[in-house]
Amino acid sequence: MQRDMARGLRGGDMGSLWQMMRLSTLAAFAPDRFLKADLLDDNASRHLPPDAELLAKMIAVKRTQLESLRSGWASSLGLMAYAGLVGLLFGRIALKELGERPGVAMVVGVLGGIILLWSAIALRGWEIQTMGGKSLVERVNAWIVRAACFLGTTLAVISVSWDASF
Secondary structure: OHHHHHHHHHHHOOOOHHHHHHHHHHHHHOHHHHHHHHHHHHHHHHOOOOOHHHHHHHHHHHHHHHHHHHHHHHHHHHHHHHHHHHHHHHHHHHHHHHOOOHHHHHHHHHHHHHHHHHHHHHOOOHHHOOOOOOOHHHHHHHHHHHHHHHHHHHHHHHHHHOOOOO
């Protein structure tokens, strides 16, 4: 089964939605099982069995990459949870101080959605990537995208929590 899963992932073909969901879940919650599937995929796509030393190096590199990915997911989740709490707080304050203003709340929500979508489209990747991945351009790109995600999420939550029935 794992060989079939790896075979379906070769050459950029991610396979079925079920496989993508399964692999994403493994990456998040079962990193060792994900690494095993990743190594099977690499081995199947190269058609050569890695020797013990090469295998150890591959595992170390892949483990570092996966930990970086998982750390990014966790910090992003924390940031968005914080944005949600800030938005909830400001939305409730707006309701108490300004009363119900459905039109204004709608504009705030639409603006939040626009900023969120812009941040997803604005994210630059390969075209600015350096070998070390820590250039000033890359750091500014990441900061701008995170700030836009935070602001967009906060505004969207404000618009929802501004409603008296919430």
